[in-house]
Amino acid sequence: MLDSTQLRTLAAVVAEGSFEAAAQALHITPSAVSQRIKALEQAVGQVLVRRSKPCLATDAGRPLLRLAGQVALLEREALGAARPATSGESAPTRVTVVANEDSLGTWFVGALARLPTGLALLFDVRRDDEEHTAELIRDGTAMAAVTAQREAVQGCRVERLGAMRYVALAQPGFAARHFPDGLTEPALAAAPMLAFDRKDRLQHRFVRTVTRRRLDPPVHYVPSFEGFNEAVRLGLGWGMVPERLARADVAAGRCVDVGAGRHLDRPLYWQHWRMESTTLDALTVAVRAVAAAELR
Structure with a gap:
């Protein structure tokens, strides 16, 4: 099973363009971002991120990047449906x-x-x-x-x-x-x-x-x-x-x-x-x- 936290980190690295910017967006350290990406790459057995400026998903990383987006979308929709409409806790x-x-x-x-x-x-x-x-x-x-x-x-x-x-x-x-x-x-x-x-x-x-x-x-x-x-x-x-x-x-x-x-x-x-x-x-x-x- 793939780790949803690691998938979310992969998406942040590609969206933000760098490990440092992803760390700021996720409110963690750049070292933690690097560790999550390395762990995901080890689990898959492929390099998933091209360490360039900006960072880009490799061919192997693209399907996982799409999966990360799909999982995030379904999670937000499920949480929105589960919480009361008046709770005010659902993020856009x-x-x-x-x-x-x-x-x-x-x-x-x-x-x-x-x-x-x-x-x-x-x-x-x-x-x-x-x-x-x-x-x-x-x-x-x-x-x-x-x-x-x-x-x-x-x-x-x-x-x-x-x-x-x-x-x-x-x-x-x-x-x-x-x-x-x-x-x-x-x-x-x-x-x-x-x-x-x-x-x-x-x-x-x-x-x-x-x-x-x-x-x-x-x-x-x-x-x-x-x-x-x-x-x-x-x-x-x-x-x-x-x-x-x-x-x-x-x-x-x-x-x-x-x-x-x-x-x-x-x-x-x-x-x-x-x-x-x-x-x-x-x-x-x-x-x-x-x-x-x-x-x-």
Whole structure:
């Protein structure tokens, strides 16, 4: 049998990034943290933590990190159910979820706000590209994710939420300078493009749908939802903008649809740990409801 205290310590080391920070979070000494991790590694017969900056779970440690999170969640729910509602002794449940930037900027936070206040939840929301969000479930960091990956991570359930539609937008003056004849191949190869970061390939995917070729245009990286869309409005480059925002910017004359009606639909899925949990059930119901209203 695995020791739940040692599992909790493993989770703290990875979450806090170091043995010293985990010791502070757990109110014990760094030596005690080290002893617990060593004892757990001896019980498993594998190195579970990569002693780096920050500390990371090894491949062998990832399943145990996920188990630690599941055990902690079930313990908190069981204690909450066992104690009287008026006791005031139940600590809030920490829920770690991950979503892509555009979902966070448009609909996902609304799903979190729909959850009953009686659940006493504290959210730890992480951001990553939709192609990579499932990795945080796989390594045990997050219990649920909005992801582009439709294949279920081992130990998880997956369901399709819908598709987020994107439209190619540019500031009117930018469009007149760079796309006088529309989205031609030479224009797309030369016009400055916007992207969140180097994981963001949405604009490149749109270019391939138009030209049937892989082009390498100049790219500005703006790793912020608000900053990215403001950069489009100010004429720094062209970019793929969620349809709801695109409609408002086009109607106000701040931007034009340089795709002339073309769009790109990005399917999104909801993945979460496969376990019986009041918290995960409520979260899934809320995400499903808001996604049904906001996504295609």
